[in-house]
Amino acid sequence: AKRDGRNACQVYTAQVAPLDKIRVGLESALHHAMERDELRLAYQPQVSVVGQQFVGVEVLLRWQHPVLGMVAPNVFIPVLEDTGLIEPFGEWVLRQACRQYRQWLDSGEVSPNSKISVNLSPRQFRQRDLGQRIRDIISETGLPPANLTLEITESTLMYNLEQGASMLTELRRMGISVAIDDFGTGYSSLAYLKDLPIDYLKIDRSFVKDIVTDHNDAAIANSIIALAHNLGLKVVAEGVEDADMLERLAGFGCDQYQGYFFARPVSADEIPLLVSRCA
Ligand code: C2E
Ligand code: CA
Ligand code: CA
Numbered sequence: 001a002k003r004d005g006r007n008a009c010q011v012y013t014a015q016v017a018p019l020d021k022i023r024v025g026l027e028s029a030l031h032h033a034m035e036r037d038e039l040r041l042a043y044q045p046q047v048s049v050v051g052q053q054f055v056g057v058e059v060l061l062r063w064q065h066p067v068l069g070m071v072a073p074n075v076f077i078p079v080l081e082d083t084g085l086i087e088p089f090g091e092w093v094l095r096q097a098c099r100q101y102r103q104w105l106d107s108g109e110v111s112p113n114s115k116i117s118v119n120l121s122p123r124q125f126r127q128r129d130l131g132q133r134i135r136d137i138i139s140e141t142g143l144p145p146a147n148l149t150l151e152i153t154e155s156t157l158m159y160n161l162e163q164g165a166s167m168l169t170e171l172r173r174m175g176i177s178v179a180i181d182d183f184g185t186g187y188s189s190l191a192y193l194k195d196l197p198i199d200y201l202k203i204d205r206s207f208v209k210d211i212v213t214d215h216n217d218a219a220i221a222n223s224i225i226a227l228a229h230n231l232g233l234k235v236v237a238e239g240v241e242d243a244d245m246l247e248r249l250a251g252f253g254c255d256q257y258q259g260y261f262f263a264r265p266v267s268a269d270e271i272p273l274l275v276s277r278c279a
């Protein structure tokens with residue numbers, strides 16, 4: 001039994017070692033990614049009422065490595081988070097995004113009441129001076145705070161509810177909107193929803209994916225929308241891939257939609273054309 005145990009252990013380490021190496025490799029490559037200009041932002045439109053009105057975009061980080069090619073966010077974001085690199089990278093994303101949106105607003109490319117949504121990682125959200133950092137970026141880029149939404153997940157918020165609540169209050173005072181991302185997938189108490197200054201719930205794609213065929217998913221999506229509306233929140237559905245999904249969600253009274261059915265995440269220069277097609 002002992003020998004078996006040791007063998008099992010060897011098998012385990014043999015499998016883990018290469019992954020560790022990959023991780024260390026990714027980590028050092030990521031250290032250079034910013035200075036080597038390998039980071040890009042992708043923008044995915046959000047629309048309201050059956051694709052007729054453009055309401056904003058979500059910003060998604062892209063890493064184009066010269067050898068590895070396009071690395072998926074699900075691979076490199078966790079490395080950024082673990083190493084703390086997410087703090088400078090996330091700040092870069094926010095600054096670039098605010099600058100870009102200010103330009104689109106100035107040139108009339110996007111409507112004055114539309115918003116840019118930026119993801120905040122758990123580690124970023126826990127930064128003590130986050131409020132001041134955001135204030136600096138807002139004043140430096142000149143983006144009206146009313147045109148900014150920050151997306152955080154339930155677990156980010158639940159990590160330290162007291163600190164989270166005071167950060168949300170600070171953001172609200174600045175005039176920034178807050179969306180709870182991937183709603184329904186984390187462990188959380190619904191009680192926080194009524195007390196915190198939150199503006200949007202984003203229904204996770206896992207509930208939208210099979211909404212047409214799966215009664216349980218449909219029931220969950222329907223309930224999330226009803227709950228949100230009763231609490232005075234708006235709902236954004238993510239991962240809307242076809243007309244049937246849209247029809248279902250619209251039937252439940254969903255407010256805004258995001259997904260491949262409308263547009264994939266695209267580079268900045270493709271946004272003006274997409275927006276002009278919407279409105
Ligand atoms: P998320 O915040 O839930 O972002 C939505 C993801 O769904 C994006 O994946 C988007 O490309 C994808 N998506 C949108 N519509 C559809 C659809 O119709 N079908 C399908 N199958 N997928 C769709 P992406 O760009 O790969 O990003 C994955 C995750 O990486 C994001 O999930 C977010 O958690 C994280 N992420 C991306 N950019 C940033 C960033 O700048 N900061 C932080 N902290 N996290 C980021
Ligand atoms: Ca998001
Ligand atoms: Ca999401």
Ligand code: CA
Pocket residue numbers: 182204205238
């Ligand atoms: Ca998601």
